[in-house]
Amino acid sequence: MEVAPKESSGKNHEALKMEGAGFISHEGKTYREEENETWKILCQRRMEKLPKTASKAWLQGLEKLDMPLDRIPLFDELNERLEPLTGWTVRAVDGFIPAEMFFGSMARREFPSTLEVRSQDSLEYIQEPDIFHDVFGHVPMHTDPVFADFVQEYGQLATELEDQDKFDALGRLWWYTVEFGLVEEDEEVKLYGSGHMSSFGEADNVFIGGPEIRPFDLDEVISTPFRIDIYQPVLWVAEGFEQLRDSVAELRRRWAEELEE
Numbered sequence: 001m002e003v004a005p006k007e008s009s010g011k012n013h014e015a016l017k018m019e020g021a022g023f024i025s026h027e028g029k030t031y032r033e034e035e036n037e038t039w040k041i042l043c044q045r046r047m048e049k050l051p052k053t054a055s056k057a058w059l060q061g062l063e064k065l066d067m068p069l070d071r072i073p074l075f076d077e078l079n080e081r082l083e084p085l086t087g088w089t090v091r092a093v094d095g096f097i098p099a100e101m102f103f104g105s106m107a108r109r110e111f112p113s114t115l116e117v118r119s120q121d122s123l124e125y126i127q128e129p130d131i132f133h134d135v136f137g138h139v140p141m142h143t144d145p146v147f148a149d150f151v152q153e154y155g156q157l158a159t160e161l162e163d164q165d166k167f168d169a170l171g172r173l174w175w176y177t178v179e180f181g182l183v184e185e186d187e188e189v190k191l192y193g194s195g196h197m198s199s200f201g202e203a204d205n206v207f208i209g210g211p212e213i214r215p216f217d218l219d220e221v222i223s224t225p226f227r228i229d230i231y232q233p234v235l236w237v238a239e240g241f242e243q244l245r246d247s248v249a250e251l252r253r254r255w256a257e258e259l260e261e
């Protein structure tokens with residue numbers, strides 16, 4: 001999920017109930033055969049590679065959630081498994097999510113996801129996140145206790161900020177970790193970011209020398225602007241998810257000190 005304006009299509013939402021600003025219930029949501037087929041094709045294609053290229057945390061998350069690979073999952077069934085593990089739940093959102101709602105949601109361990117799936121004629125690339133990106137890509141990582149804490153603490157810190165420069169820094173931290181982060185496992189570089197999980201070409205590009213890969217460095221990450229329309233030219237590989245959680249604590253400490261000065 002990104003904090004980006006999205007057009008609300010409104011289609012297939014007849015069965016959805018408004019639950020409060022921005023959040024919608026997926027109670028009664030059904031998907032057309034073609035939509036489930038799209039999910040199945042996407043899962044099949046990604047699972048040809050991900051068992052070898054994804055981090056253990058993500059792969060184990062897929063199993064812990066018993067993620068259906070042949071049809072689009074409903075959030076109730078995911079939440080039944082996810083919530084007891086880390087206290088996170090997936091919440092359906094429709095359309096544009098204001099930044100404060102996005103961060104507030106993270107701070108409450110609620111992961112906002114769209115319900116729409118990309119169309120079959122744009123399997124490879126879509127500009128806006130769909131349910132494949134949000135659920136298949138992001139949600140398995142939220143079964144990992146350390147990663148789960150990292151994102152919650154990230155959201156909490158963001159809700160306390162007012163300074164645009166600090167928001168920009170946090171936006172970059174999100175981009176280069178949650179979306180396009182790499183982690184070292186058994187001396188190999190593995191994927192865990194949803195940008196990679198839910199894409200084809202960009203994930204492959206990592207393993208053919210496409211991006212420059214550097215050891216995770218918080219200062220580099222938060223000062224490197226990103227573009228959403230190109231393959232990322234530089235990526236950072238973390239030693240583990242503790243390093244991400246620690247980076248949020250480090251920013252909190254630095255920014256608190258700044259306020260005291």
Ligand SMILES: [Fe+2]
Pocket residue numbers: 001002129133134138179194195
């Ligand atoms: Fe995302």
